[in-house]
Amino acid sequence: TDMCVTLSSLYEVIGNSSSPAVTFIKSRVRRMSAHWIKAGLRIKQSSNNTASTKLKVLLYPGALAGSVGQHFESMVERGGPLGELVQWADLSACLTVLGHSLTFSTSQRQLRSLIGAAPGRGSCPIQRPLTFDLIYTDYHGLAHLQGSMGLAFQYYQILDSFGTEPVFNFPSYAHSHGYKTLWGSWGLQPLQYMTMFPHTPDNSFLGFVSEEAVRKDSGEDELESVGDRKDRIAVVYGKQDHMWQGKSEYVTAIGEELEIHATVYWPPGHNLSLPSFIKNHGLLSQEDFLKLLRKAKVFVGLGFPYEGPAPIEAIAQGCIFLQPRFDPPHSSDNNDFYKGKPTTRQITSQHPYAEQFIGKPHVWTVDMTNMTDIREAVKAIVKTEVKPFTPQELTCVGMLERVRGYITHQDFCSKSVPTWPPEKALKVHLGPLGQSCTNVCQRSSLLCEPALFHHLNTPNMFSRLGLGCSSIAQEVNHLFPSYSPWGRRCGLQQEPLLFSCAGSDPSHRRLCPCRAHLPGQVALIFSKT
Numbered sequence: 001t002d003m004c005v006t007l008s009s010l011y012e013v014i015g016n017s018s019s020p021a022v023t024f025i026k027s028r029v030r031r032m033s034a035h036w037i038k039a040g041l042r043i044k045q046s047s048n049n050t051a052s053t054k055l056k057v058l059l060y061p062g063a064l065a066g067s068v069g070q071h072f073e074s075m076v077e078r079g080g081p082l083g084e085l086v087q088w089a090d091l092s093a094c095l096t097v098l099g100h101s102l103t104f105s106t107s108q109r110q111l112r113s114l115i116g117a118a119p120g121r122g123s124c125p126i127q128r129p130l131t132f133d134l135i136y137t138d139y140h141g142l143a144h145l146q147g148s149m150g151l152a153f154q155y156y157q158i159l160d161s162f163g164t165e166p167v168f169n170f171p172s173y174a175h176s177h178g179y180k181t182l183w184g185s186w187g188l189q190p191l192q193y194m195t196m197f198p199h200t201p202d203n204s205f206l207g208f209v210s211e212e213a214v215r216k217d218s219g220e221d222e223l224e225s226v227g228d229r230k231d232r233i234a235v236v237y238g239k240q241d242h243m244w245q246g247k248s249e250y251v252t253a254i255g256e257e258l259e260i261h262a263t264v265y266w267p268p269g270h271n272l273s274l275p276s277f278i279k280n281h282g283l284l285s286q287e288d289f290l291k292l293l294r295k296a297k298v299f300v301g302l303g304f305p306y307e308g309p310a311p312i313e314a315i316a317q318g319c320i321f322l323q324p325r326f327d328p329p330h331s332s333d334n335n336d337f338y339k340g341k342p343t344t345r346q347i348t349s350q351h352p353y354a355e356q357f358i359g360k361p362h363v364w365t366v367d368m369t370n371m372t373d374i375r376e377a378v379k380a381i382v383k384t385e386v387k388p389f390t391p392q393e394l395t396c397v398g399m400l401e402r403v404r405g406y407i408t409h410q411d412f413c414s415k416s417v418p419t420w421p422p423e424k425a426l427k428v429h430l431g432p433l434g435q436s437c438t439n440v441c442q443r444s445s446l447l448c449e450p451a452l453f454h455h456l457n458t459p460n461m462f463s464r465l466g467l468g469c470s471s472i473a474q475e476v477n478h479l480f481p482s483y484s485p486w487g488r489r490c491g492l493q494q495e496p497l498l499f500s501c502a503g504s505d506p507s508h509r510r511l512c513p514c515r516a517h518l519p520g521q522v523a524l525i526f527s528k529t
């Protein structure tokens with residue numbers, strides 16, 4: 001099929017629901033449609049016109065359905081989380097521009113009629129059990145879908161902002177090794193989970209699009225000179241007043257240099273407990289929020305919410321993002337928000353992606369309790385000139401290329417080993433004791449690629465790496481393949497679902513499948529897919 005150069009079909013697909021969430025999604029798609037269409041034309045020109053198959057795709061954001069949905073909807077206009085909606089909006093625009101045929105539903109009842117006609121557990125891909133080639137949903141939706149159509153799991157892609165590591169996903173292992181959480185244990189292929197940021201290479205990085213600085217309609221890449229129009233103001237990141245608790249000293253220190261603005265939701269008839277020097281606009285529409293960022297010099301993180309889209313948008317509008325460092329890092333062991341989330345990640349700051357993938361001069365990570373450091377940082381920031389910046393992977397073109405790559409190459413139906421990325425991309429690294437493959441590859445500026453594990457899960461690989469094994473065991477163990485110097489024990493992985501980039505142990509040296517990636521686009525190796 002040809003790529004679509006209009007989004008008009010999408011407005012019909014999303015429907016006329018006046019719910020706050022659907023309204024947010026639609027207005028975001030509308031506002032960004034010109035960017036999407038332009039990006040669609042660009043990647044159409046750059047690809048060698050190989051026709052891709054037009055797929056029937058169902059989008060079912062379970063978080064917007066049923067009683068969970070009612071609660072979510074009620075929070076949209078009260079400072080509740082909007083990151084998921086950003087992602088659903090961008091995914092639907094992206095798939096439409098790629099030329100696929102979309103169905104969008106947030107109703108459990110409609111879901112039954114959409115897929116209920118042909119219930120079945122047909123074996124894939126010979127006997128398609130469904131009217132859809134591909135289904136995007138989330139953890140809530142997974143439960144609804146299971147009720148309606150059984151376990152045709154191969155067709156699912158799960159939008160999962162924070163990610164799910166293999167140990168939490170594989171039910172019997174999660175159960176017997178203490179990795180059981182509310183969310184995990186579905187036994188999918190870990191790459192079926194799609195994250196908001198490239199959190200863990202064990203999952204697919206879906207991402208979203210950060211709105212870039214406004215471009216003049218005329219000139220191709222002529223940026224409005226955003227940087228020149230910066231006022232001496234800071235916008236604080238925090239839509240709800242609980243996010244501000246205990247932060248007044250920090251905010252006051254920043255307020256010595258900059259006028260402080262906020263967008264805190266203001267319940268009618270309630271008093272807000274914000275310090276009086278703060279100019280609160282109340283929760284803004286996304287458009288007005290971006291306008292405010294365009295004027296601001298600094299976007300200030302309070303430590304919560306974690307890993308959202310707003311700091312990326314701020315940096316794209318030429319702001320510097322100032323955020324707290326977490327030492328010790330936050331994780332599911334010590335933090336209520338991450339408790340029960342199926343990840344062992346250690347969160348070193350409010351926005352580790354901004355810290356690690358973007359960094360200075362756009363991102364400054366500070367100790368929030370050290371007022372001297374904060375004052376010095378703010379003084380330096382005020383003198384620092386920065387240009388608006390957007391990582392390539394968070395642009396429309398970047399998302400189109402990535403999602404097209406996934407749709408073309410990822411095959412969760414196949415019982416055989418994955419064939420993408422190709423073996424020639426593999427760079428085998430032997431990790432030191434106590435290091436995960438995620439870290440081992442990252443330290444060499446590479447990425448751990450779980451789809452390449454099977455190439456190094458062989459007895460020969462140990463000798464190729466100069467390791468003499470006294471024994472070679474096959475085990476169900478998420479650290480395998482690995483080498484233990486005590487007793488020179490070599491271990492191979494018996495369960496493909498437990499191939500895991502995450503995971504480390506002081507007595508194991510892991511065998512790691514690393515690969516290179518495009519600059520600014522970690523998901524891809526080659527620009528043409």
Ligand code: UDP
Nearest residue numbers: 081082083263283284286289305308309310
């Ligand atoms: N946002 C908004 N109005 C505001 C503040 C933020 O529409 O007053 C938008 C912002 O543009 C971003 C989205 O809210 O795209 C989600 O922001 P955040 O990073 O806070 O993530 P969340 O925790 O809501 O998922």
